[in-house]
Amino acid sequence: MKTIEKTTCTVLSAGGVTTAQGFKATGLHSGIKKKRKDLGLLVSAVPAVAAGVFTTNLVRAACVTQNEAQLLAQPYLQAIVVNSGNANACTGVQGDQDAKTMRAETAKALGLADDAVAIASTGVIGVPLPMAPLLAGIGQAATTLAQAGGDFFAEAMLTTDTGKKEVAVQLLLDGVTVTIGGAAKGSGMIHPNMATMLAFVTTDAAVEPAALKRLLSRTTDQTYNRITVDGDTSTNDMVLVLANGMAGNDTLDETHPQWTEFADAFRYVSEKLAKDIARDGEGATKLLEVVVNSAPTEGIASVIAKSVIGSSLVKTAVFGADANWGRILAAAGYSGAQFDPNLLDIYIGSVQVAQNGMGLVFDEETAREYLLGDHVVLTVNLNQGEETASAYGCDLTYDYVRINASYRT
Incomplete structure (x- = not known):
């Protein structure tokens, strides 16, 4: 695996999931946690080509199984809602229904179809989601979306993390500026293949759906699947990518003359987030x-x-x-x-x-x-x-x- 040179893309001094065109986000305290932000919402202005990779753990949270089935049915999303403080894992039939309700209420608040929304949860396993504060928070989040809300979104997904994990890069494709941004969480229960980690990557590039899926799979093997903190693989891990095409480039796939440049920049983002997760391992000093x-x-x-x-x-x-x-x-x-x-x-x-x-x-x-x-x-x-x-x-x-x-x- 070669190291990405900075000349391949421009690494921005600040940025994250809302740096690319057409993305807004927010994060707030809904009441799942005692004090800190615990609910994040990320929305694209237009439907985005989407791809995901998910935990290999046989024990899987409802958000994982539902998102995976949803993306198999159709590779498009327009929003992601994530809560921290509660994993909604090992919560049986009620947990499945709560995940569906979380998705449906987010879609309703945004005026979208249910299958345009992905859901993610992280936190304590085996405890039912507190739905009343969660649903109230979703309604509030839908009214506070902003292009500057990426930092709040990144903060809202944290559990034992000591800080936010964000990155953004830009490069020229077909004569237009394309941006790739990302945010992640992870500190403990980190081990290949994947871990107690969530990562969300956004880009305004136009990418062919199957090519995006292949790129994410290959990149995950080279980045997120090569980190470990403690040898534990979690129940809720996922990486989701949204590509909304608003940069106006020609649609990318492996035949595009600048595909390698895009793929290298995409991997830079994932590698940076993976390293940040490893660096922030629970109790870690290096x-x-x-x-x-x-x-x-x-x-x-x-x-x-x-x-x-x-x-x-x-x-x-x-x-x-x-x-x-x-x-x-x-x-x-x-x-x-x-x-x-x-x-x-x-x-x-x-x-x-x-x-x-x-x-x-x-x-x-x-x-x-x-x-x-x-x-x-x-x-x-x-x-x-x-x-x-x-x-x-x-x-x-x-x-x-x-x-x-x-x-x-």
Whole structure:
């Protein structure tokens, strides 16, 4: 997976889901949570081509199953409503009906058909949605939509996150400016494939529906599915993309001469959101990145990178600034990928700590100083090919246990 160069697209200093033309949003406190914003609404001025990817967990919230079925039936949306503080998962028949009501009332408030609205929920599992404040909040949200409301929307979906996660980029396609923006949430229960994460991406580009679906699937495999915080995959995870075509470009698909530029910019947005989720892991003090180089295939590189990033022993060693390279090698070994461990080299930052599968004499203090930083890169060179892949996570700290030991209280 190549790194996106900034010259491919212009990364805006501020922006999110309403930076692209034709999108408005809002976020407010409806009463699901005690104080903080807990309800967000995002609306396109016109119907948008839509695509989604959803959790692989067998236990799935009503919003996941309903959205997935809806997009299989027709790939268009015009609005997304999201609540935080309550996942509406494992709530049985009542939960299914509450999700349908949430969708129907949002559609009614906006003057749209039910199938033009997607729904998302995040928070505590197994507790029925408090429908009275939720529905009142939906009515209020429909009257407060604004182009400047993207920040409020991003804030409304947060749970244990320490802050908003937003990004926007622009590029020229067919001589017109195209914008791609996004917002995400995620802090705990983060693990491939997907996690307790929600991500919403908007663009004013015109994109052919099947091509958008393929792009999202491929991009998700390279970004959101390569992050981990704690090894738990949630019940509510989803990524939704809306492309409303208001920029006026020629409709994009893989045959368009600038498709690669658009795809790279799209992946930049997703990669940035994925990294922000990893960096904001519950209790985390640093972003951890694992890069696997010189692999026979990208698949092998990805499997090893995700195994190392998911190792609790590696994550705790990073937290303690302990250059324990043996844990990295062990995690690569149990990944299930086939490689020759006698050819493998390991680097902590720029410090090489192992060569040909064996330890080197290295400057422990230099390695420790590097590990004390807030962005740690561990590199594994297989020396068996030309493919590469990266995975993203964070250190595992005392605070992670503190936060999750009292999540409901």
